[in-house]
Amino acid sequence: MKKLNLTKASRRSFLTYGVVILAFLILQGLAAAGAMSSMLKGLLVPICAYVVMAISLNLTVGVLGELSLGHAGFMSVGAFTGVSAALVLQDLVATDELRLLCALAVGAVFAGVVGFLVGIPVLRLNGDYLAIVTLAFGEIIKSVFNNLYFGLDANGFHLSLLDNRLNMEPDGRLIIGGPMGIGGIRKIANFPTGFVLILICLIIIFNLVNSRAGRAIMAIRDNRIAAESVGIPITRYKMMAFVTSAAMAGAAGALFALNFSTVVANKFDFNTSILVLVFVVLGGLGNMMGSIVAAAALTALPEALRQFADYRMLVYAIVLILVMLIRNNPTIRGFFARFRPGRKEEEANG
Numbered sequence: 402m403k404k405l406n407l408t409k410a411s412r413r414s415f416l417t418y419g420v421v422i423l424a425f426l427i428l429q430g431l432a433a434a435g436a437m438s439s440m441l442k443g444l445l446v447p448i449c450a451y452v453v454m455a456i457s458l459n460l461t462v463g464v465l466g467e468l469s470l471g472h473a474g475f476m477s478v479g480a481f482t483g484v485s486a487a488l489v490l491q492d493l494v495a496t497d498e499l500r501l502l503c504a505l506a507v508g509a510v511f512a513g514v515v516g517f518l519v520g521i522p523v524l525r526l527n528g529d530y531l532a533i534v535t536l537a538f539g540e541i542i543k544s545v546f547n548n549l550y551f552g553l554d555a556n557g558f559h560l561s562l563l564d565n566r567l568n569m570e571p572d573g574r575l576i577i578g579g580p581m582g583i584g585g586i587r588k589i590a591n592f593p594t595g596f597v598l599i600l601i602c603l604i605i606i607f608n609l610v611n612s613r614a615g616r617a618i619m620a621i622r623d624n625r626i627a628a629e630s631v632g633i634p635i636t637r638y639k640m641m642a643f644v645t646s647a648a649m650a651g652a653a654g655a656l657f658a659l660n661f662s663t664v665v666a667n668k669f670d671f672n673t674s675i676l677v678l679v680f681v682v683l684g685g686l687g688n689m690m691g692s693i694v695a696a697a698a699l700t701a702l703p704e705a706l707r708q709f710a711d712y713r714m715l716v717y718a719i720v721l722i723l724v725m726l727i728r729n730n731p732t733i734r735g736f737f738a739r740f741r742p743g744r745k746e747e748e749a750n751g
Contacts, residue, residue, distance in 0.1 A: 414607040417690045418600065424697075425596045432592075440704055448700045449595025450657035453602050455680035455692035457649035460606055462678070463687035464615070465642040466622030468532040470674050471519075471539025475647040476654035477669035478515050479508030481546050483655025484583050484664060485576050489553060497589040504589075504659060505598065505652045512651020515542070516644045524639045527625070539674055546666035551577035582665030583658075590659040598656060599693075602649050606689060609645065618642050683724060 428445065431437040454476060461469045483504035494500045519538045526534055550561040554573030561567050565579065577583055609615045617638045620628040629635050658664040680699060684691025699721070706716050 410607075410611050413690070414603075414611075417603060417607075417693070420690065421596070421599055421603065421693065425593075428592070441701070444701055444704060445592040446590045446595050446660040447657060448697050449592065449599055450653045450660075451677070451680065451696045451700045452599050452693050453595075453649055453653035453656070454677045455684065455696040456599075456602055456606060456689050457646045457653065458677050459681045459684070459687065459689060459692045460609075460642055460649075461646045462681050463685075464606075464610055464622065465618055465639060467524075467527070467639070467643075468529075469535045469643075469646075470532050470671070470678070471535035471537070471542070472646075472650055472677050473669040473671070473673035474519075474539035474542035475512040475516055475650035476657070476673065477542055477546055477666060478512040479651025479654030480658035480664055480669065481549075481577060481583065481654075481666075482511040483508030483651070484586055484658045485551065487589065487655075487659060488574075488576055488583070488586070491587070497587075498594075501589045501591075501594055501659060504655045505594075508655030509648040509652040512654065513644050513648035515651075516647025517640065519647075520640050520643045524636055524643060536671065536674070540671065543666050543669055546577070546582075547580055549577050550575070550579050580665070582663060584663045586659065586662050586664065588660055588662060590656050595656055598652060602652075603689060605645065605649070609642075614638060614641060679721070683721075 428437070432442065454472065458469065458472045461467055461472075486507040487500050487504040490500050490503055494503065519535070523531060523534050523538065545562075548563050550559075550565045550567055552559045552567045552569050552573050552575045554570040556570065559567040559569055559573070565575075567573070567575070569575070610619070617628070617633050618641070620633060621635055621638060625635060654669070676699075677696075680696040681692055683699070684693070684695035702720065
């Protein structure tokens with residue numbers, strides 16, 4: 402029988418798929434056996450959302466090589482548009498599953514469009530300038546949703562900024578209420594859908610990275626001037642990675658928001674962008690498996706540390722510092738590198 406030869410990138414991709422599927426099967430088995438705590442059950446959907454956020458930001462930071470500090474803004478676009486779509490379709494679509502899929506699609510599309518509009522001025526910048534501008538756009542998006550009023554009545558949709566001047570019919574429904582956000586959300590997000598969303602995002606990222614466009618994106622990351630000198634359209638490929646990342650963040654935002662009864666714009670502030678960036682840095686730039694593990698562990702850790710009461714976040718910070726120190730220790734990294742798939746083949750090939 403002929404041996405199937407897989408490239409290093411393919412082995413890494415299949416290993417990541419395998420770990421995600423195995424984790425899903427284990428967690429589903431624990432839930433079916435009643436061996437899962439209520440705390441962990443409540444964290445499953447947020448963990449899925451943050452995993453998608455981490456791998457989507459890793460596409461921008463790790464693969465493209467540009468520091469973005471406004472990723473929570475795209476998450477908020479997906480959250481508000483996705484939840485609004487779910488509420489509008491509540492009487493039109495019978496099943497929760499189909500309404501959830503529609504909400505995820507709407508959140509991804511709107512976030513992708515906003516990512517394109519933001520990328521037009523932003524992606525002409527580099528380094529610290531790009532980071533500062535994306536931070537500013539993230540805060541602008543949050544401020545817009547904090548002052549947005551959106552409703553629906555028999556006459557159609559009504560939109561207003563700064564104050565509630567919707568002038569709806571008495572039977573109209575206020576969907577987005579400015580600083581109050583969206584309330585009365587029917588929680589339809591579930592763990593299997595989150596798992597499928599993670600797999601879809603991984604498939605998109607791995608296929609993009611291993612394609613001709615992905616090689617062009619990594620060439621831009623490694624040496625922008627050299628890539629431009631051989632005819633690679635810099636802005637086009639940067640926009641491709643940026644919009645893809647934003648769309649995934651939008652889907653994650655919709656999934657996250659539909660797991661709660663209320664969503665407000667202040668949830669998606671600068672601190673959320675930094676938290677997702679921590680997931681990426683801790684897991685390793687360009688390492689999707691590392692981002693998945695870091696996002697899952699650091700999302701669950703604060704809840705696991707609740708026994709420390711007022712010192713919970715202090716312990717969380719200390720654990721985070723220790724993990725970062727260990728993660729960057731050459732001796733420890735060399736030890737774990739021995740178990741990396743394909744290491745023997747790499748050594749044999751010189």
